[in-house]
Amino acid sequence: MRSWTACLDCLRIFLSLIFFLFGCTIYSYGQTLRSRIDRSFQPLSHYSLSPEVPGSLDARQDTAEGGESLPSPNSVMYKSMIIPGWGQVTNNQIWKVPIVYGLLGGLTWYSIDLTRRYHDYRAAYYNLNDQTSDDQRFGPTPDYIPESANLEQLKTIRNTYRNRRDMVYIGIALAYGLNIVDAYVFAHMRSFDVSDNLSMRPSLKPDVMAHAAFGVTLSVELFKKSK
Template identity: 35%
Template sequence: MKTKGLAIAFVLMAQLGFSQQITMDEAIIVDTIATKEKLNFEFIDKSPVRASLYSAILPGAGQIYNKKWWKAPIAWGLIGTGIGFTSYYNGLQNKFRSAYLAELDGRTHEYSGILNAEQLAVYQDEYKRNRDYAMALTILAYILNIVDATVDAHLFSIKNDPDFTFQPIVIQDQMSFQPAIGLNINFKF
């Protein structure tokens, strides 16, 4: 029993005796090589704060910063269309408001004899409501533009990561034996 314990202690001492000391330079080289082999892709990081700021100053600029060129015209189109509708409905609301006020004062206006004061008030309210909806949707598109740029900047490094992939896949349904479309997600640790 004593000899077994002595033999185990001797083996352990021998292992410690043959260990090597690694210098700091060698450790850095080994760590760098292991990191390159493990990652094996170019890590590019985008700043979410910078992308948000660019999109807040000029809609679409954050998408261009994130190298999502095709999203910038969509942001410009949504916000520009919203501004156009807001301006259009604001002009109509102002036109019917001045006609309504002229009708109440007894002056002639563009719709004299065609629409009465109550009808002018209804049109004025309708165009005001449409203007407000267009303005709200424009603000929503502006906010979504900023959020999209921020999220894309956060997720920019994931799309270059070979350890996380997803792709569409066609599989056979187990019940009906018909092909079905699915999504294949792979995580590598």
């Protein structure tokens, strides 16, 4: 019961860190959008088509205001897969790198400490158990574990450290994946064209739905406000 309680505590801490990093991503994206006040939606002719493949939209390159070339989201994703934090640097979000490495480094250090303690109690349980051979298969018994320790307690503590370590391994994998998702999603968001001069006009109109049933269609029109 205690082992599951400890695992749940570790999971709560990890989820809190994930929500913190996700919140930082949303806040950073909001600040980026606010900084692009003068930008507006561009017509299709704004993009240059590849001369080798006429009409190919895949050949275009997204550019920011002032001619700044935006990185490809796939390229950013691959960079984050190779080196955590590389995608954030490519997205000009270098402030996220300490968060990424703090999360990965903290979880890695915690997993190493849990693994060491698990090995210690595994060796003590094996060496002090009368039903196992005295060959110190898992190493000598650590000095801080008394030879008069209760075997059931040693087994419980050993299993607790092992379960915690396994949960931390899952956390490391999730943190690594979150690093990739964060860089990939923000790379897509950077190409969004948003301006404070934009507005929307919602409209409702009757329509015929499936099976000849009457319904209502909601449409939203985005347009640029006249100055």
